[in-house]
């Protein structure tokens with residue numbers, strides 16, 4: 001998908017959002033088709049009204065999508081008679097407009113196939129603190145990312161599960177859609193260490209859901225070891241995924257977010273990096289990880305200064321350990337097993353001894369959960385007077401000076 005495609009889709013969404021914001025309503029999501037049928041519908045006079053009538057929808061055609069600012073204005077004018085269900089742009093394709101992705105997709109399908117929508121069994125329009133918001137979660141296939149995606153969907157968001165691991169990622173998106181009773185999650189394969197892969201993934205996010213409101217830069221890896229043990233390759237991998245890739249994710253997301261702000265002045269968007277308590281204080285024999293996370297906070301503060309004028313807040317969340325997640329609890333590769341085998345916890349004879357040792361470090365005597373982290377994301381999203389912060393979510397284990 002080209003930048004031009006991304007621009008016209010963003011133009012439509014923001015044109016509608018402008019009207020809805022004036023009415024104090026939430027943003028919208030889109031479903032888009034750029035295939036031959038959609039192009040034909042957008043090109044033939046009378047074809048769209050005809051298709052919409054059959055489907056019981058209201059449609060408008062806009063002649064030119066090459067300039068997103070002009071397009072957003074044209075869509076805004078077309079909304080004077082009420083928000084359309086479908087917008088066709090000549091030479092570009094057709095987009096369906098709705099509060100939630102499932103409804104948008106149904107409208108698109110109904111319009112392209114000329115059939116009436118069957119409302120029975122479909123997901124109701126989204127409600128919740130993130131209704132109409134589009135979120136991209138990197139590393140969303142498992143662990144914190146999966147749990148965050150689930151909690152954000154429960155708050156009404158449409159979520160792109162971005163991950164290197166296609167098999168688990170597809171499974172996760174299917175699971176989330178079953179949970180929600182609609183197509184609110186989409187797996188998109190992305191390697192956060194590759195800018196090209198991220199740019200393609202962000203464009204796919206725009207095509208599927210119409211925009212990008214919140215980037216959750218969550219993908220991360222951990223390779224622990226002493227100065228003598230940890231080899232250069234492991235150090236480079238941790239630095240590439242946890243530190244450099246955070247820059248690459250922001251680099252790929254920012255053009256869309258800037259365009260959204262230009263088309264819809266006054267909106268705020270969020271970049272949230274999932275950092276770690278190890279980004280706030282050193283971690284014994286875990287320096288590659290801690291160093292990469294400390295660096296991430298430097299990026300957050302610097303991005304925050306640069307992006308504030310574009311309506312993009314940038315913050316890090318620094319969670320404590322997620323003991324129930326695969327990173328710690330995987331029976332073969334998890335940190336509990338590793339620490340037992342390597343004798344990292346003096347005197348520990350069983351996994352329970354290792355667990356008790358780590359739990360004993362937390363004043364609240366439990367690990368951090370994805371829901372704890374999601375609550376912090378919701379706070380940062382709703383808080384309109386904060387950027388560049390590193391927010392600990394550690395059960396009292398790490399306190400800010």
Ligand SMILES: NC(=O)c1ccc[n+]([C@@H]2O[C@H](COP(=O)([O-])OP(=O)(O)OC[C@H]3O[C@@H](n4cnc5c(N)ncnc54)[C@H](O)[C@@H]3O)[C@@H](O)[C@H]2O)c1
Nearest residue numbers: 139141142143144163164191192218219220276321322327
């Ligand atoms: N688990 C914890 O105790 C803990 C504590 C504090 C912070 N964190 C942070 O939370 C984040 C998630 O950790 P987790 O425990 O859920 O990890 P996890 O290993 O369970 O999941 C990480 C996910 O990231 C994906 N990933 C790895 N490299 C990738 C790449 N190059 N491109 C795309 N995806 C990639 C993996 O496939 C996996 O699905 C990390 O940034 C981690 O540093 C974790």
